Amino acid sequence: MERIYLDHAATSPTHRDVVERMVPFMTEVFGNPSSIHFFGRQSRQAIDEARAVVANSIGAKETEIIFTSGGTEADNFALAGTAMANRNKGNHIITTSIEHHAVLHTCHYLERQGFDVTYLPVDEQGNVSLDDVKAALRDETILVSIMFGNNEVGVLQPIKAIGELVKDHQAYFHTDAVQAYGLVPIDVNDYHIDLLSVSAHKINGPKGVGFLYARETVKLSPRLYGGEQERKRRAGTENVAGIVGLAKAVEIAQQTMSEKQMMYRELKETMLSVFDESGISYFVNGNQNACLPHILNVAFPGTNVESMLVNLDLAGIAASSGSACTAGSVDPSHVLVAMLGKESERIRSSIRFSFGLGNTVEQVKKAAYETVQIVRRLTNR
């Protein structure tokens, strides 16, 4: 049976060129970048080059890039790091109810530390309202954290407009770009972004590495203390192979961005046209006019997530209920609840398909046909 992987938003296959780039940094250039000898210097140079590639991809300066162990650490760092360092300016934080748990749970932690957090609602389409952001801003707001593109439904937020709005306020603007980065061009200056999180394994890079962009002017207190790595902002012996792998993934993502946007849009349309032809009933969740091209979240009325996923898996199709990061649980998605309400039937019948490296029109067609069969079986039609 051909297995079809349509869960690229959970994690993506490591690109062959990425692995190839990494191996020499394990077997030959294995030195500790802090060592002053040749091995160390070679590793240091590799990190510097990687930093330049990464910085360049978002219009940042090299000194503004901090390598981390992934998206979760970058999000935790951005939120807790700015909150703790700017407490003297205020204790109010604005975020949304559809953020990834790496942001939400850090906000809960900060609430326990005495911070006041506003969780903005979204409409049925998953959009955050600019007016809501404006209304929520107070003199003592120190941080606005709004994700670029949502990981469950793919909805893109009006980041540029929010950036414009926040730029003259003391608050920093953070965006979790873990899903959007590599598929949407991002320039931190254009968008007035002060902090931005990225994770390598979502863009065909290795797991266990990511970065936080933090504008020069941002006051940030470290989360990991120790050696003087990453200009004293993030201690720990640098994961050189991982960082080099991340940079390679970034290069590939930059080169293939427009091609991928087109390809994934086509895949989305292919899938939806099979659903249309079949006559099954379905709803697409999330505003499709402002959506990441690789994420398609669909409700199939009369089905339930668990049986859908089990049946899809038996048919060789890997999809998901939304966020993989909720560690194996199939609790109703907080994103769909925020969009549609607790009572909506859709929150128990929605499946996320997400496209990526290696997917073809044929695969997606096949997966769509299988999905139709399963939906028919489960709804007795």
Add this chain to the structure above:
Amino acid sequence: MIYLDNSATTKPFPEVVDSFVTVATKYFGNPSSLHELGMKAEQLLTQSREQIAKSLGVKPSEIIFTSGGTEANNFAIKGVALTYRHRGNHIITTAIEHPSITEPCRQLEELGFDVSYLSVDKTGRVNIDELVKTIRDDTILVSIMHVNNEIGSIQPIEEIGQLLTQYPKILFHVDHVQGIGKVPLQFHKAHIDLCTMSAHKFHGLRGAGILYVRDGVRLSPLLAGGGQEMQRRSGTENVAAIVAMAKALRMSLEKYRERIAYLWDVKKTWIRELQAIPDIQVNTPLEHSAPHIINFSLNGLKSEVFVHELAKQDIFVSTTSACSSKKKAPSKTLLAMGADQKRAESAVRVSLSFENTLEEIPIAIRAMKEAIQKLQEVTR
């Protein structure tokens, strides 16, 4: 090439790299995903956890994977302090810990915690009586490294753990980053509550580490999010590096059994040869020190220049620990041991792995003698 900087980082075993590549390319699923590929990744993660737990003689549920030693140390120190604050706010550690212990301690001091730093004697060991005197009613944590990364001294961890059983409210953390695979440590016998290890110091890959947390010990998380690692450490697991780490640990422990006697031969020969060089003072004692670390001073000559001279001959040693080798500060450990400024500033570390040989020694010693001569000519 003679690589003598294994305490900074080790060369990954080829088999370890192979494991990494296989997992990264074939089993790339997210362990939290419910489909086949996710479950396969989850299985690999579980197997690695079980294998590592077995090697360490602990339960799989007591193993938390982190991004490395620094994260594990930060997690242990701050996690305990913030969780057990209601019991007290006093922490005891030593004057010779790695910065990934001392810096979080400084951070806690800013938050109102009180930290005592135990002194060490001429051989770099803490004194149990001093520890007893330092313990207070409000002490919640004792954190003491097993093997020091700069000079290799071994602390009496078992004795300390035994002593601490009389103080049930105190948790005991051990930084075992330099000890694992080189100096055996029985977690239960030593009554350890938390223990840090880092893959890249035992021929694994960077980006993976372990915090052992004894069942029953609570810790407030350092990284919040998806709830991975039994709700204790969020972030998509670095599966490939973790599988590679399990392999590296198994292989390192095998090498230990096969080659520990030989490694001791190598170390003793190194010390003997170094002692025969007039301008060198050996700082690492033979007693109570690890088989892989030899620290010596150059009688005031510039150790950094010495390191560069040797590198020209393809011989790699380091000044002090890698993490602080960029700033030209005297060795904190040597100062704590009572060495004078000159001696502490001209320290050099040779650190071995089971791959190093006796045959390398005469070559390296000759190069060292030449380097010293050259340095003396320059300074004269």
